[in-house]
Amino acid sequence: MDRVIERKKWNSKRLLTIGGVTALVGLVAGSVMLTSGKSKLNVDTERITVSNVTKGSFQEIIPLNGIVMPVTTIYLDAVEGGRVEKLFVEDGATMKKGQPILKLANTDLELSLANEETAVFNVLTQMQISRDNARQNTISKLNQMAEVESGLKEAERVYKLNKKLYDQKAIGLQEYQKSENDYNYAVRRKRLTTQILNQDSTAMNQQTQQSKESYAHMKSTLELMRKKVGDLIVRAPVDGQLTSLDAEIGQSKQKGGRLGQIDVLSGFKVRVDVDEHYITRVYNGQTGDFTLGNKTYNLKIKKVYTQVANGRFQVDMQFTGAMPKDIRRGQSLQIRLALSDETQAVMVPKGGFYTQTGGNWIFKLSEDGKTAYKVDVQLGRQNPDYYEVMQGLKAGDRVVTSSYENYGDMQELVLK
Structure with missing residues (x-):
């Protein structure tokens, strides 16, 4: 008599198939979870700079390099051409009006x-x-x-x-x-x-x-x-200091050729190089200052040279008030030029973060200070110390202002 053999519902082949499909689904789900989550990076707090966002008086200031120059310079040109026959003084000499400087010979x-x-x-x-x-x-x-x-x-x-x-x-x-x-x-x-x-x-x-x-x-x-x-005897037109004398015995000078200059020592001005980006925002009367010997001295723009060369233009600034006693011609100064009046604004300290972000986003710390995450921001004016925050941050926020060079595309920093 035949015996009915009961069919098995879970054989080994089916179990293997189901296991493979389950593993594949798990792998795909894990990949999706990993790719859809935020990328994180552990960061040592001792290697970053955390700054507070504040609100206070803000003034747009740009740092500029200035060179001290005499307030008046008179150039010496050869009225008549000739050969340099005699030099009466050396470069740098202090001259009196009418004093001979050099003699040219013209047969x-x-x-x-x-x-x-x-x-x-x-x-x-x-x-x-x-x-x-x-x-x-x-x-x-x-x-x-x-x-x-x-x-x-x-x-x-x-x-x-x-x-x-x-x-x-x-x-x-x-x-x-x-x-x-x-x-x-x-x-x-x-x-x-x-x-x-x-x-x-x-x-x-x-x-x-x-x-x-x-x-x-x-x-x-x-x-x-x-x-x-x-006129073959070149004389000092005014009292001052002879500088840039370009003449040697026996040297031939053409009519109209530059021989040197007389710097009037009654005062000094500062010639400043400015980026052409600011040419529409710089005008006569604007003020600036610099620090020398732990003292601050004030300047005012007297003349703007609108000719642009190599992406820069120049302005002359005169002293308003006291002038440093030990200032010298050719001395370099770090000028702070004010482009606006003081206003109330939300400010974030300057830092290396701007190089990677262009001022479009920043890492903001969570309330517990254990993480920092990306937030979009809009920065406006700037001065040597701060950026003006237009939106994205408020006073009291804490942000990472050091360089983001090693963070790549990270969305969140875990602070250790």
Whole structure:
């Protein structure tokens, strides 16, 4: 008799299949859980900087580098070209106005001066000769006039006498007419002589005036030439310190070439380099300060140079109030330039975190201080110490402000 064999519900093959599927589902679920959870990193609190977010007075300030310069600088250029023949002083010397600095030699210019002096001397000599000739001519004309006037008087006397005698029938008509003709000739001769004398006098005056003008012009040219030769000796235009002297004995200098400069020592200014990013926010009258010898000194922008070179532009700042006694030309200063007035703001201290985050997020500590997690923030203005917090943080929050360079894409820091 046959026996019914009962079929087994859980054989080994089915058990293996179910186990494999279960393991696979578990693996997938574990992977999903691991990838969907926050990535964490254990961090030693001694190796990070934790700062408090505060609220208080905030002023936007940018740090800048400034160079101390004389308040006035006068450049020395070669008015005339030439070869450096003599140096009277050395670079750095304190000068008085008019004191000689160096002498240039220019043979062509000196020869031109000698020729001009000779020409002026010749003109002067010719003027003297012309004046003597004119004087002699005038004397001759005056003598001639004297003779004419004497002849006229004599002719007039004879004419009047003969007229009486003729009226009295004492002389004949022919003798009377001769005396009348002689008288009329003497009158005409005097009139002509007077006209000639006046014309000569006018011509002489014109010639004298032209000679004077020509001489004056040549003399002016001579003075100009002498001045040009005199400019071969370069002198200090004002009292001050000679700096940047660029001249050596025997060196040739072109006309208009830079020889050096005179720094007026009556005061100093500070020339500051500013990033072109701030060109629309920097203007005359803005204030700044710097610290030197544990004292703070105030400055004010006097002039803005709007020309941009290599991404930067320059401003000149003058002292307002006291000036450091031991300040020197060329000295570097760390200037703090204020771009805004003081306002109340939420602030976070500056730190290395900004390099990795760009100010878009920050690690904020939990209330118990055991972890720090990412939060989105918006930072605004800045000064050397703080960033202005626009949103994402409030006063009293604690944040990690040190560098995030080793944190990668971590979402949470576990503080140990």
